[in-house]
Amino acid sequence: MAKASNTLMALEPDDLLQSCMAGDSRAQFRFYERYSPRLYAVCLRYGRDEGEANDMLQEGFIKIFRELSAFRGEGSIEAWMCKIMVNTALSRLRKKSLKFLPYVEPPENLYTDEDIIGALSASELITVLNHLPQGYRTVLNLYAIEGYSHAEIATMLDISEGTSRSQYLRAKIALKNRLEQLKKMNAR
Known part of the structure; x- marks a missing residue:
């Protein structure tokens, strides 16, 4: 049994993929x-806590293993799986009746202090992001991290493109305000 396990450990990603598709x-x-x-x-960026992220994962x-035979090899398997995870997370969020605020004009001078972000640990940054309202966080993840356009996000979330832009800007404002608070607290 240990020999078979060691053999699996040494498999290249394509061979491992083929073995998975064969039902091993x-x-x-x-x-x-x-x-x-x-x-x-990926799931942590969308889930409110570790439990929700684990459920999404x-x-x-389950969806990945069910659809593995549909992977056509166009692009990396990781990118394909990330897309499935994002769609799974969005599906769960829609079931929770994800709320979005109406569009507002952004302030003229909106920049996040990158020095503050650089001073935070990954877990501190995740904590700050997790305290954003779910709509803000979802659009921020889709736009800034996943690279979707506002038009694509609008389609994915069944909202207007303006609402997507507004949620993104509100998320940046909220992040900036929270990071400024942390900067003041750390300066004491």
Whole structure:
């Protein structure tokens, strides 16, 4: 048994993928072990806490294994799986009746102090992001991290493009305000 396990550990990603598609449960477990940390990070950006992120991860992996044969090899398997995780997270958020605020004009001078962000640890930054309203955080993740356009986000979330832009700007304002508060607290 240990020899088979070691063999799975040494498989290249394409061979591991083929073994997973063939229904090899040990290969599926190894596949999960290999990719779950990266995909869990995606889920953490959308989930309110670790429990919700874990639920998203499990649901997403069920979809991944169910749809693995649909992967056509166009692009990386990780990018394909990240897209599934984002869609899984959005689906869960829609079920919770994700709320968006109406469009507002942004202030003229809106920049986040990158020195403040650089001074935060990853866990501190995640904590700050998790305190944003869900609509802000979702659009911020989709636009700034995942790279979707506001038009794509509008379609994905069934909102107007203006609402997507507004949520993004509100998220930046909220982040800037919270980071300024942290800067003041750290200066004491």
